[in-house]
Amino acid sequence: MADLQAILDSIYADIQPRIGEGKVADYIPELAKVDPKQFGMAIVTVDGKVYRVGDADTAFSIQSISKVFMLTLALGKVGEGLWKRVGREPSGSAFNSIVQLEHESGIPRNPFINAGAIAVSDVVMAGHAPREAIGELLRFVRYLADDESITIDDKVARSETQTGYRNFALANFMRAYRNLDHPVDHVLGVYFHQCALSMSCEQLARAGLFLAARGSNPTTGHSVVSPKRARRINALMLTCGHYDGSGDFAYHVGLPGKSGVGGGIFAVAPGIASIAVWSPGLNKVGNSQLGAAALEMLAARTGWSVFGD
Ligand SMILES: NC(=O)CC[C@H](N)C(=O)O
Numbered sequence: 001m002a003d004l005q006a007i008l009d010s011i012y013a014d015i016q017p018r019i020g021e022g023k024v025a026d027y028i029p030e031l032a033k034v035d036p037k038q039f040g041m042a043i044v045t046v047d048g049k050v051y052r053v054g055d056a057d058t059a060f061s062i063q064s065i066s067k068v069f070m071l072t073l074a075l076g077k078v079g080e081g082l083w084k085r086v087g088r089e090p091s092g093s094a095f096n097s098i099v100q101l102e103h104e105s106g107i108p109r110n111p112f113i114n115a116g117a118i119a120v121s122d123v124v125m126a127g128h129a130p131r132e133a134i135g136e137l138l139r140f141v142r143y144l145a146d147d148e149s150i151t152i153d154d155k156v157a158r159s160e161t162q163t164g165y166r167n168f169a170l171a172n173f174m175r176a177y178r179n180l181d182h183p184v185d186h187v188l189g190v191y192f193h194q195c196a197l198s199m200s201c202e203q204l205a206r207a208g209l210f211l212a213a214r215g216s217n218p219t220t221g222h223s224v225v226s227p228k229r230a231r232r233i234n235a236l237m238l239t240c241g242h243y244d245g246s247g248d249f250a251y252h253v254g255l256p257g258k259s260g261v262g263g264g265i266f267a268v269a270p271g272i273a274s275i276a277v278w279s280p281g282l283n284k285v286g287n288s289q290l291g292a293a294a295l296e297m298l299a300a301r302t303g304w305s306v307f308g309d
Contacts, residue, residue: 008053022281022289025261030159039279042201048219056201063260066194067117095243106177110240145207157196204276245285254305265291269304
């Protein structure tokens with residue numbers, strides 16, 4: 001394999017003059033306070049080697065990247081039955097859009113837009129109090145990353161609870177269509193806390209390594225999902241992981257990936273490595289501007305695109 005540390009260093013050198021590009025998410029007040037001049041990246045290969053550059057150890061709000069972990073939990077609970085509650089098609093609209101929900105009778109397009117993720121949280125809550133569902137997710141992510149130090153940033157969760165008007169609208173709408181079983185404030189309590197998971201690039205790359213390695217984490221020996229399920233989660237990330245920027249991300253990067261408005265992007269090179277990059281400045285569709293640029297460089301310099309080198 002090419003010298004990955006040299007490639008990461010070259011990406012960092014090319015990104016450095018651009019650090020600060022993009023706009024931090026300011027609709028969640030706590031996220032608006034984050035210094036945009038940060039950039040980190042980590043790669044964990046399936047043979048357990050770790051490569052890091054920049055602020056790879058700084059914890060950030062993973063936001064929508066949590067939707068991948070929640071989806072994994074929900075599929076574990078109800079299997080393919082999940083697809084009665086949420087679709088598997090790209091939405092072609094913003095992550096917090098409400099327009100399709102009415103046309104499609106309260107069934108969100110996919111598990112990675114907000115409406116879909118809220119429905120997935122409702123599924124994970126079955127038989128649990130909200131606090132227990134949050135605890136289950138936190139335990140799961142710590143187990144995946146093999147790192148007990150991962151926490152949830154309560155300030156971020158509170159900040160979003162106070163200002164998440166659109167998410168309340170989406171959840172109320174779905175509840176009216178009977179696509180939420182639990183009270184809206186309980187489901188959103190879970191959703192806002194999952195989004196407030198605070199992780200570094202390295203922790204994130206470790207937690208998602210099972211998706212690069214046919215469902216098992218080769219560094220811990222933990223078997224998380226079947227190879228088929230890992231493949232399918234990757235397919236959903238490739239087609240839906242970047243909202244209305246999913247096509248563009250596939251075009252430029254060519255890896256399954258999931259972004260979050262905290263500026264993180266998690267990506268998978270199947271059979272090779274998992275990657276996490278973070279830089280808080282976002283592009284117009286809410287994806288990390290420099291994160292996407294760095295992943296494009298990585299794919300070009302390694303030949304890791306799933307579409308060929
Ligand atoms: N794209 C995102 O990361 C959105 C997540 C954010 N918590 C929201 O619901 O708006």
